[in-house]
Amino acid sequence: MTTPPATILIVEDDPEISRLVADFMRREGFEVACAADGRDMDAVLQRLRPDILILDLMLPGEDGLSICRRMRATDTIPILMLTAKSDEVDRVVGLEMGADDYLVKPFGPRELLARVRAILRRTGGSPARPALRRYAFDRFIVDLDSRNVEVTEADATAPQLTSAEFDLLGCFVLRPRRVLTRDQILDWTRGRSAEPFDRTVDMLISRLRKKLEAASPGSSLITTVRNGGYLFTAAVRQVA
Amino acid sequence: MLRLTLAARLALIVIVGTLAVAITLMAVFYRTALRETEAARPSPARLVALVTLIEQTPREGRGLLLDATSSPQFVVRVLGADQLPGSGAELPQLREAYATALAGRAVEVATPAPAASPRFPRLARLMAANATEIRIALRSGETLVVDSRTRLPVTPFGLPIGFGAGLFGTIVALLALLVMQRETRPLARLAAAVDRVDLSGAPPLLPQARRSAPEIRAVIAAFNRLQGRLGEMLRARLTLIGGIAHDVRTFATRLRLRVEQIPDPAEQQRAIADIDDMIRLLDDALLSSRAGAGGLSQEMVEIAALVRSEVDDRRAQGAAVDLTSAPASHDAIVLGDRLGLRRVIANIVDNAVKYGRVAHVRLSLGRDTVVVSVDDDGPGIPADRRQAMLEPFNRLETSRNRATGGAGLGLAVARSVVEAHGGTIEIATAPSGGARVSVELPVFRAG
Numbered sequence: 080m081t082t083p084p085a086t087i088l089i090v091e092d093d094p095e096i097s098r099l100v101a102d103f104m105r106r107e108g109f110e111v112a113c114a115a116d117g118r119d120m121d122a123v124l125q126r127l128r129p130d131i132l133i134l135d136l137m138l139p140g141e142d143g144l145s146i147c148r149r150m151r152a153t154d155t156i157p158i159l160m161l162t163a164k165s166d167e168v169d170r171v172v173g174l175e176m177g178a179d180d181y182l183v184k185p186f187g188p189r190e191l192l193a194r195v196r197a198i199l200r201r202t203g204g205s206p207a208r209p210a211l212r213r214y215a216f217d218r219f220i221v222d223l224d225s226r227n228v229e230v231t232e233a234d235a236t237a238p239q240l241t242s243a244e245f246d247l248l249g250c251f252v253l254r255p256r257r258v259l260t261r262d263q264i265l266d267w268t269r270g271r272s273a274e275p276f277d278r279t280v281d282m283l284i285s286r287l288r289k290k291l292e293a294a295s296p297g298s299s300l301i302t303t304v305r306n307g308g309y310l311f312t313a314a315v316r317q318v319a
Numbered sequence: 320m321l322r323l324t325l326a327a328r329l330a331l332i333v334i335v336g337t338l339a340v341a342i343t344l345m346a347v348f349y350r351t352a353l354r355e356t357e358a359a360r361p362s363p364a365r366l367v368a369l370v371t372l373i374e375q376t377p378r379e380g381r382g383l384l385l386d387a388t389s390s391p392q393f394v395v396r397v398l399g400a401d402q403l404p405g406s407g408a409e410l411p412q413l414r415e416a417y418a419t420a421l422a423g424r425a426v427e428v429a430t431p432a433p434a435a436s437p438r439f440p441r442l443a444r445l446m447a448a449n450a451t452e453i454r455i456a457l458r459s460g461e462t463l464v465v466d467s468r469t470r471l472p473v474t475p476f477g478l479p480i481g482f483g484a485g486l487f488g489t490i491v492a493l494l495a496l497l498v499m500q501r502e503t504r505p506l507a508r509l510a511a512a513v514d515r516v517d518l519s520g521a522p523p524l525l526p527q528a529r530r531s532a533p534e535i536r537a538v539i540a541a542f543n544r545l546q547g548r549l550g551e552m553l554r555a556r557l558t559l560i561g562g563i564a565h566d567v568r569t570f571a572t573r574l575r576l577r578v579e580q581i582p583d584p585a586e587q588q589r590a591i592a593d594i595d596d597m598i599r600l601l602d603d604a605l606l607s608s609r610a611g612a613g614g615l616s617q618e619m620v621e622i623a624a625l626v627r628s629e630v631d632d633r634r635a636q637g638a639a640v641d642l643t644s645a646p647a648s649h650d651a652i653v654l655g656d657r658l659g660l661r662r663v664i665a666n667i668v669d670n671a672v673k674y675g676r677v678a679h680v681r682l683s684l685g686r687d688t689v690v691v692s693v694d695d696d697g698p699g700i701p702a703d704r705r706q707a708m709l710e711p712f713n714r715l716e717t718s719r720n721r722a723t724g725g726a727g728l729g730l731a732v733a734r735s736v737v738e739a740h741g742g743t744i745e746i747a748t749a750p751s752g753g754a755r756v757s758v759e760l761p762v763f764r765a766g
Contacts, residue, residue: 093569099576137565163568184568185575185594258617258654304617304654312619 085199086110088129090120090146091161092138100133103188104195117141129156131198133191134178136162144176151177152212152224157202159194161186214252216313218295223249230294238290243268247283248291251301251311260308284309325532328502332495339492346486360413360451361393361467363420369465370421373397374458394466403454403462410451417453425456431466505535509542553612564605571598603728606659607711610732610739615656619763622689623649625657626682629664638672644682651689654763659736664691666729667756671695675753685759688742692757694749705746709734733758 087109091097094115101111112127114120116138132150136143147158160181179198182191212223219237220229226245230237240248246268250259259267261280288301302310361369369388376384381397389395414428431452450468457463512525524546525539575594581587609615623644630642653660671678675695683690700708711731730744733756737744742760749755 093573095573096569096576099573103576103579163565185572185598187591188576188579256619310617310619310654 084108084110085130086112086127087131087133087195088112088114088120088123088127089133090114090116090138090143091133091135092116093135100188100191104192107192109195117146120146131195132156132158133195134158134160136160147176147178155202157198159191159198211317211319213318214315215318216252216255216315217291217298217300219291220318221248221252223252232295235294238294240287240290243283244287244290247280247287251309252315255311255313255315258304258308258310264309325502325534328498328532332499332502335495336492339488339495342488343492361453361465363416366417366453366455366465367420369395370424370455370457370463373463392468396464396466397457397461398464399461403464413451417455421455425454427454428452429454502532502535505531505539509535509539513542550612553608557608557612557614560605560608564601567601568598600728603662603732606662607728607732607735610656610659610735613739615659615736615739617654618657620653620655620657620660622651622653622660622691622760623682625661626664626680626691629661629668630680633668633672633678639677640668640672640680641678642680642682645684648682648684648689651684652763653689653740653760655740655760656736660740660760663733663736663758666733667691667693667758670729670756671697671754674698679749684762687762688759689762690757690759692755694751694755695753696749696751697753699748699752700746700754708746709744730756 087104089097089100089111091100091113092115097113097115101113104111112123112129114123117140134143134147138146143160147160150156150158157179160176160178161184162181163184179202180194182194214221214223215231218230218232218235220231221227222229226242228237228240228245228248247264250264250267254267264280284301291300292298298313300311300313302312304310372384373381385395385397408430410428410430414426417428418426429452431450450466453465453467455463455465509525524543531539571594575591578587578590578594581590626644627642630640633640668678668680671693672695675697677696679694681690681692681694683692709730712727730746734744737758737760740760742758745757745759747755747757
């Protein structure tokens with residue numbers, strides 16, 4: 080083999096797991112760097128560019144979800160998530176996180192090796208562009224980066240959304256077909272909008288509902304669930 | 320608003336009720352005494368006889384005659400024109416009968432004039448009201464005055480004076496009943512709320528009725544606090560189990576990575592299986608307590624696809640699992656926790672394979688539910704053990720021998736998850752004689 084060894088960056092707060100994985104991967108011929116948390120990872124990324132990121136979901140400080148989201152928005156490094164909570168797996172590889180693959184703890188080293196190799200094979204040849212955050216549902220296409228909503232049908236006009244309404248729509252689009260409580264919606268949209276958001280979630284939702292309904296009559300995309308919250312019923316897929 | 324204690328309210332209600340009963344009884348008594356009242360008013364024939372007798376009797380014998388005919392309820396006097404007292408209100412409706420009988424004589428029927436200066440004017444008026452005074456002009460130029468009064472205070476028309484009061488009392492008693500009912504309503508609501516307690520969500524706090532008695536308000540407040548504390552306890556337990564699960568998982572991960580160093584492959588496999596069992600147990604416990612504490616997520620789950628993927632996974636591993644599904648059930652959507660539901664299906668299918676060699680999975684659609692039933696070809700589960708199988712740490716073999724299965728959490732976890740979804744789980748007998756476990760889940764329809 081003449082190709083230089085691939086470099087792995089492990090972001091994991093438990094030093095023992097970090098060491099055991101690193102030792103194993105080094106024996107398998109990889110270059111390995113370790114980081115204990117998000118800030119540590121940023122420092123390491125300053126001096127080297129890994130071919131793959133092995134990222135723990137539960138980290139002190141900035142958690143793995145947020146790091147993954149941040150990396151996805153700006154970078155092309157493939158990400159393998161390690162999750163302790165098996166209930167997060169759908170979201171990890173889904174629209175919200177966009178990780179390339181995941182492993183549930185506890186995992187065997189051979190399993191990890193197989194996944195890492197598979198990802199490198201998939202992404203190794205041509206470095207992918209940063210993933211576009213464009214999503215299609217019903218007759219809409221939402222671009223979370225350019226903050227733009229389009230309608231695919233020619234006869235309808237795209238809804239004009241306020242900033243807060245767009246944030247709300249983004250929150251739904253990234254978590255489709257799941258019941259979101261008022262508190263969760265608040266958590267995920269807070270800080271991004273200048274509007275006071277507290278008890279106005281209901282109002283905002285009814286405004287968004289009206290605008291979507293106007294552009295796509297009879298679609299009823301947002302359903303209210305009894306003593307649950309709100310549910311975005313459309314199937315969402317990522318588009319180029 | 321006056322805040323009476325519950326005891327005071329109850330006492331008041333009893334007193335008012337008793338009073339109402341007493342007044343009603345009095346009214347009934349008066350009603351029955353009406354006939355006596357009629358008798359107290361002299362009949363026209365009696366008056367005719369009296370008049371005739373007085374006119375025939377010489378003046379000196381009149382005193383004796385008047386004494387003989389008078390009684391406290393029937394006072395007869397003969398007065399000269401100058402001796403006549405003022406009279407009260409005329410009663411023309413009673414006059415008719417007497418005037419016809421005493422043809423040719425002037426007859427006046429009126430209430431007697433009230434006493435000049437009575438100590439209780441109202442009472443005197445009341446007493447006068449039930450008397451009648453009949454004045455008949457005699458041939459001698461004098462006037463015969465007959466004062467008739469009943470023993471009982473009755474209006475001249477025979478209606479007992481207490482009647483209105485009785486009616487009023489009855490109405491008050493009815494109102495008291497309504498008030499009583501209103502007073503006990505918060506208690507009834509409380510009882511219903513206790514039955515409804517569901518610690519999985521935010522506790523439905525009972526509203527404080529502002530007008531309730533202090534005792535009832537105290538009970539409601541105490542109940543709300545209790546609910547809050549129970550919910551807190553459940554959440555604390557969930558946090559504890561979650562924390563333990565996370566840390567144990569970290570240790571298990573290290574252990575799993577170190578197991579690679581074990582040189583004997585057979586030992587290594589056993590160690591890996593042990594770690595897997597340990598984690599499964601932990602996951603089950605965590606899932607079950609999350610289901611109990613409302614920690615499950617809700618998303619739209621295509622149940623047919625989920626069941627199919629679980630079946631396919633097991634078939635890929637060589638297990639004897641087959642699936643028949645009604646076409647109607649293919650689009651059925653359950654609003655629930657994807658992972659929890661997956662665990663439910665996995666647990667019952669694995670149980671069937673483990674204890675009954677095969678799993679026949681069937682998916683069908685009910686009215687508002689989707690039913691997943693799993694039959695096996697094993698010995699079945701005796702009817703008296705079925706309920707116990709759905710409790711944690713209960714296995715058909717009591718040895719708790721881990722070699723033949725798990726910790727006995729599988730069905731208990733399935734049950735807690737299914738029930739948290741508003742569904743039911745049932746153990747029955749399959750046509751083959753084996754066990755049949757059916758899970759019924761409500762179907763979600765958007766809109």
